[in-house]
Amino acid sequence: MTTTNRIYNFSAGPAVLPLEVLAEARENLLSLPGVGMSILEISHRSKPFDEIIQAAESDIRRLAGIPEGYHVLFLQGGASLQFSMVPMNLLPQDGSADYIVTGSWSQKAVKEARRVGGVKVAATTEKDDFNRIPAQQELSLDPEAAYVHYTTNNTIFGTEFAYVPQVGTVPLVADASSDIFSGPLDVSKFALVYAGAQKNLAPAGMTLVIIRDDMLKRTPASLPTMLQYTTHVENTSLYNTPPVFTIYVMGLVLKWLVKLGGLEAIDRVNTRKADKLYGEIDRTGFYRAHAQPGSRSRMNITFRLPSEELEKTFAREATAAGLDGLKGHRSVGGMRASVYNAFPEAGVDALVQFMQEFERTRG
Numbered sequence: 003m004t005t006t007n008r009i010y011n012f013s014a015g016p017a018v019l020p021l022e023v024l025a026e027a028r029e030n031l032l033s034l035p036g037v038g039m040s041i042l043e044i045s046h047r048s049k050p051f052d053e054i055i056q057a058a059e060s061d062i063r064r065l066a067g068i069p070e071g072y073h074v075l076f077l078q079g080g081a082s083l084q085f086s087m088v089p090m091n092l093l094p095q096d097g098s099a100d101y102i103v104t105g106s107w108s109q110k111a112v113k114e115a116r117r118v119g120g121v122k123v124a125a126t127t128e129k130d131d132f133n134r135i136p137a138q139q140e141l142s143l144d145p146e147a148a149y150v151h152y153t154t155n156n157t158i159f160g161t162e163f164a165y166v167p168q169v170g171t172v173p174l175v176a177d178a179s180s181d182i183f184s185g186p187l188d189v190s191k192f193a194l195v196y197a198g199a200q201k202n203l204a205p206a207g208m209t210l211v212i213i214r215d216d217m218l219k220r221t222p223a224s225l226p227t228m229l230q231y232t233t234h235v236e237n238t239s240l241y242n243t244p245p246v247f248t249i250y251v252m253g254l255v256l257k258w259l260v261k262l263g264g265l266e267a268i269d270r271v272n273t274r275k276a277d278k279l280y281g282e283i284d285r286t287g288f289y290r291a292h293a294q295p296g297s298r299s300r301m302n303i304t305f306r307l308p309s310e311e312l313e314k315t316f317a318r319e320a321t322a323a324g325l326d327g328l329k330g331h332r333s334v335g336g337m338r339a340s341v342y343n344a345f346p347e348a349g350v351d352a353l354v355q356f357m358q359e360f361e362r363t364r365g
């Protein structure tokens with residue numbers, strides 16, 4: 003395995019994949035063992051692919067302990083299409099859904115839901131520059147809502163729910179794109195969970211949807227076939243050609259997670275990695291975290307330096323030092339270190355060391 007040219011990739015997504023996974027994909031790229039063709043060449047209706055997609059689904063079910071009565075779907079159109087599919091399938095025209103707004107992705111979800119039906123904002127932390135997650139007591143929830151939607155982790159602002167909102171009997175829907183499988187996930191609390199694959203699961207091209215069976219009854223028959231969840235349930239995600247390679251790589255990532263000890267094990271690693279970075283950010287006051295304590299993401303760690311000038315220098319010199327992708331999103335400024343499941347702890351240590359050295363020479 004040649005690792006000499008690999009740098010530390012702090013990109014928010016598509017993001018770093020486990021080295022073992024890349025190595026195995028490379029190893030088998032020309033010919034899948036026992037198949038004699040590349041994964042890039044085989045039919046999605048072939049037996050080998052059937053085994054791949056079924057294994058991926060069963061690993062997802064096992065890892066998250068998904069209870070009976072849930073469907074696991076692999077869809078296309080990104081998490082962004084779920085902003086539309088969720089209301090199109092679950093929100094009756096005369097109904098209303100509650101949205102908890104904690105950042106740009108929640109706002110985009112609201113925008114699409116409003117095209118379909120009524121939306122009430124159950125809470126928003128916009129006036130705090132989305133630097134925190136609202137507490138349960140701050141949520142003004144409508145007991146008649148068709149569902150409650152929230153974003154479990156805010157990729158851009160670097161905040162993350164440390165709790166699952168209590169919503170009574172109203173179905174709970176989560177966009178878990180940027181923290182899916184970063185720790186245990188109690189699927190039984192949700193009616194629907196969706197996540198773009200390109201951060202914690204796979205390369206880009208696929209969206210994982212976990213949907214409770216009773217939600218399928220809501221789908222209006224008038225919806226275009228491809229936009230109905232029922233279509234994909236009935237056809238086990240093979241109604242049309244799925245992204246075969248992405249699903250294959252996801253299968254390898256899931257096996258890597260299982261081997262590591264599952265979601266509890268990766269949970270501990272993620273806490274340790276994030277603690278190291280926040281510890282360094284908080285150490286002297288030279289660096290300032292964007293997210294308030296208690297709301298801080300373990301996946302996307304956002305921080306500022308004393309001036310924009312220093313931030314530019316930091317980003318430039320970090321890149322030169324082999325620490326890539328640290329420039330923050332333009333709406334927050336500063337830095338963002340995305341340290342998803344596959345991001346190696348040695349890269350976190352390297353960043354901490356770089357931060358200390360930068361502060362020593364520029365602070």
Ligand code: PMP
Nearest residue numbers: 080081082107157177179180198
């Ligand atoms: N939700 C969240 C939380 C995201 O971070 C992103 C992408 N970064 C999206 C939705 C949109 O995902 P996609 O690009 O797969 O449509």
